[in-house]
Amino acid sequence: MPITAALVKQLRERTGAGMMDCKRALTEVDGDLERAAEFLRKAGQAKADRKAARVAAQGLVLLREDADRSRCVVLEINCETDFVAKDENFMRFAESLADLVLSREPADVEELLAMEVEGESVEALRRQLVAKIGENISVRRFELVSSSDVLGAYSHHGRIGTLVEMQGGSVDLARDLAMQVAAMSPRYVGWDDIPEAELAKEREILAVQAEKEGKPPHIVSKMVEGRLRKQFDAVTLSSQAFVKDPDKRVRDLLAQSGASVLRFLRYEVGEGIERREVDFVKEVREQASAK
Structure with a gap:
């Protein structure tokens, strides 16, 4: 049967695939809309498999809190470019995952990907999005925190998401400290949380540096500790200067409020992912030959 523009448009609206892909699919199955949609899904899975090895280090970090702020989700989903991170389809998929984690509480990413939404697994939906957008997409990690204490969350432009759990104090203070964690990237809550082995290692390094400066032993000891x-x-x-009032230390704010930080969480898009140098000419050739 003839492949009309109206038929191509109908398939595009149904699948979200590109115009030429829709036309090719309809041609392959002699204009059968159902079979064309299935053809595109199969082709999409093949594309997703080919793109799976490509580094996805851009993306979004999202936060979701329930109404009474007793639970909060921090989730990171990655793509290859900042351009796709702003794509509406990618953003909707990411938001739906954060909502899904909050409502159904999967134990890990593997369980999340296996969950079904309207008859399809999250993994199948991810593959379809890879085929539609043309980039590798990876659901990297999430954490769901439930607490009867005080939770404060902060999101910085979808690039950084932080969460602070406090005993005592107010939600406003917890949120201020979540902002502090985003801005200042602390590694520990307090000095008691620093491993002794790490302190010993740094003391040794600092002592060697001080001795090379020719300082006497009694001075070296003071220099190292300082x-x-x-x-x-x-x-x-707890030892950092408070970002909203640098004349105060975080520990002073906590003492004034009778509060203590139990833990904090900080996600930043792509942290720890090794980015590769891209040869764009080579990549374009590889993509062209893969089609």
Whole structure:
């Protein structure tokens, strides 16, 4: 049967695939709309498989809180480029995953991908989106925190998501500290959380550096402890200067409120993912030959 523009449009609206892909699919199955949709789904899975090895280090970090703020989700989903991270289809998929984690509480990413939504698994929907957008998409990680204490969350333009759990204090203070975690990237809540082995290693390094400066032994000891304090104060939440009022330390705010931080969580898009240098000419050739 003839492949009309109206038929191509109908298939595009149904599948979200590109115009030429829709026309090719309809041609392959002699204009049968159902078979064309199935053809595109199969082709999409093949494309998803080919793209799976490509590095996805851009993307979004999303937060979701329930109405009473007793539960909060932090989720990271990755794509290959910042352009796709702003794509409406990608953003809707990411938001639906955060909502799904909050409502159905999967244990891990594997369980999340296996969950069914309107008769299809999340993994199948991910593959369809890969085929539609043309980039590898990876659901990297999430954490669902449930607490009877105080939770404060902060999102920075979808690039950084943070969560602070406190005992005592207010939601406003918890949110301020979540903002602090986003801005200052602490590694520990307090000095008691720093491993002794790490402190010993840094003391040794700082001692060698001080001795090379020709300082006498009694001065070296004081220099090491002073530098150690400065170094770890910078990465310890309670010791950091408060970003909204640098004259105060976080520990002072906590003391004034009778509060203590139990833990914090910080996700940043692509952290720890090794990005590869891209040869764009080579990549275009590879993509052209794969079609």
